[in-house]
Amino acid sequence: xxxxxxxxxxxxxxxxxxxxxxxxxxxxxxxxxxxxxxxxxxxxxxxxxxxxxxxxxxxxxxxxxxxxxxxxxxxxxxxxxxxxxxxxxxxxxxx
Ligand code: FES
Numbered sequence: 001x002x003x004x005x006x007x008x009x010x011x012x013x014x015x016x017x018x019x020x021x022x023x024x025x026x027x028x029x030x031x032x033x034x035x036x037x038x039x040x041x042x043x044x045x046x047x048x049x050x051x052x053x054x055x056x057x058x059x060x061x062x063x064x065x066x067x068x069x070x071x072x073x074x075x076x077x078x079x080x081x082x083x084x085x086x087x088x089x090x091x092x093x094x095x
Contacts, residue, residue, distance in 0.1 A: 001091040006031065011047045011064040016095045020044045021082055023091055024051050024064035031091050033084035034068040040075040053079070 001014050001023055011024035013036050020036035022045065036044045043057035051065035060075035062068045068079035083094035 001093065003031075003086060003089050003091055006091060009050060011051050011053060013044065013047055016093055019095050021093055021095060022047070022053060022064055022068070022079065023084060023093070026051065026065045029086065031084045031086055032064065032067075033082040033091075033093055034062075034064065034079035035082060036079070038075055039070075039077040039079060040073075045079070 006012055006023050006025045008025050008028050011022055014021055014023055022034045022036045024032050038045050038055040040060050043055050045053040045055045048054045053062040058074050061071040062079055063071050085092050
């Protein structure tokens, strides 16, 4: 994923060979990534501005800046982390 596609302070949902992954950039030189499948029933979450994610199915919200912690249920578990690193002008994901 091009680093330029992930603005500082934002989260985006990308498709990696058919797997949806949340990539977030809490600061200039830090990226984090998570499975985009809601831990409630698997629906793909949406980025809603800033580092917040929302599941369109039953409304769970997650904070990509805090380990994808649950902000609002019904989900009870954070989104599973995906290893991510910045290499040059790319975000490299280990999906
Ligand atoms: S599937 Fe995401 S809140 Fe139910």
